[in-house]
Each structure stands twice: as structure tokens, then as C-alpha cells.
Amino acid sequence: MQNNVFNSRILPLKDKLFRLSLNIVGNRQDAEDIVQDALLQILNKSDHWHTINNIEAYCFRMVRNLALDMLSSRDRQVFDIQGNTDYPDAQDVEEQLSSNEEIRLIHHLIRQLPEKQKTIVQLRDVEGLSYKEISEIMEISEEQVKVTLFRARQKIKEHFIAIYNYGIK
DSSP: OHHHHIIIIIGGGHHHHHHHHHHHHOOHHHHHHHHHHHHHHHHHTGGGGGGOSOHHHHHHHHHHHHHHHHHHHTTSOOOOSSOOOOOOOSTTHHHHOOHHHHHHHHHHHHHTSOHHHHHHHIIIIISOOOHHHHHHHHTSOHHHHHHHHHHHHHHHHHHHHHHHHHSOO
16 A cells, blocks of 8 residues: 555656755756655655645655755855856857756756755746645745745746846846
């Protein structure tokens, strides 16, 4: 029974959990390790699954906490997910910003957000989770999720427009 629940409800989340972990730690190997550790911990706590209201939120919260623990053990060292910091310079910004460049620029701007904003953008805009699910994962109110998401999107928009129009942040 427990294996059926794990295989049908938890294991399909592994890609989403990996993306969240990668978004936080910025290192593919560490992200894989975090997801593996989280899945093992979740499997080992199978006796308590019946007490969990939302298993998906529980899984996301566990991965988020493990990823943040890893970062704090590294003295909050900042990582660049793709290792690419080559972005258009001011001279030919309109010519250089094809749709792929714009996407890379947006990803760069998202990575520059504070951790809380970055995580909420990832969960809402990339993973497509509801405000309620995000509030459970982040352990904040739905209103705080909405406000934080709005501020993060505004910040991304402002920086994007500044770069797009002027070539500088």
C-alpha cells in the first residue's frame, strides 16, 4: 500500500522537486542529492503519511528546507544556475535581445531575486502551483504569497525594461 502511494503520488513529483532544488542551490549535483535525500526521508516516514493533509506541499517544503540547509552550511554562497553571465551590453541591446536572449535575461533576473521571491516565482510561474499550495510550502499566508509574487514580478519587469531600453541594470 505504501509503495503504491509513493509510486503514484510522490515519485511523479521528482522533476518538480529537482527544479525547485536546482533553483535554490544552483548546482545540478547538489540538487539531485537533495531530492534523493528528501525522497528517502519521505519514504522512511511512510507511517505518518496519513497525518499529512497535502503530500505535495509536504514534499516541496522538505526539499526547500534541505536546500536552504545546504546553502546555510556553505555560508550562503551565491550560485549561478547556468554559469552564464554573458548578457547583452549597452551598445547593441535591441539587436542582441532575440527571444532566446530575452528568456536568458529573465532567468538571470529571477536568479538575482531574494530567496523567498525567487522560490515563489519558481513555484507559481514555472511549476504552476496555486497560491494555497505555495502558502503551505512556504508556511506563509496566501496574501503574503500574492504580495511577494507581485513585488518579484515588478522587480523583474523594472530591471528588464531598464536593460532593454538602456542596456544597463
